Amino acid sequence: MSIAELSEEEYDAIYETEEVKVDAGYILLCHEGCGMYSILIINTDDKETYGTVWYYDLANDAGIYPLINPTNHRTMSFLDWLEYYVDKTLELDDSDYFSYGELAGMAE
Numbered sequence: 001m002s003i004a005e006l007s008e009e010e011y012d013a014i015y016e017t018e019e020v021k022v023d024a025g026y027i028l029l030c031h032e033g034c035g036m037y038s039i040l041i042i043n044t045d046d047k048e049t050y051g052t053v054w055y056y057d058l059a060n061d062a063g064i065y066p067l068i069n070p071t072n073h074r075t076m077s078f079l080d081w082l083e084y085y086v087d088k089t090l091e092l093d094d095s096d097y098f099s100y101g102e103l104a105g106m107a108e
Helices: 006-017 078-091
Strands: 026-035 036-041 053-057 063-066
Touching: 006 078, 036 078, 053 078
Parallel strands: none
Antiparallel strands: 026 036, 036 053, 053 063
């Protein structure tokens, strides 16, 4: 879902909420700074979306996009997300960092 698809009321309800609630259908997994988050979808009628991880960047008007697993080009599951974190963290030097934003996009 991109920000262009949200009504003004939906945008305000999501963006102006300081604390993201489970009632919204997702929970925060991590904060990357500047209003960017990885979120886990926990409440949806779409079975394909349930349990997947998305990139939440409404603060910068970028939208909400699925995180794409670089190995199979499908939306990341929670386990995919966690394994990616571990693998990337092990590769980093003390001064390096990575962003899940590089994986945000559209699944094939």
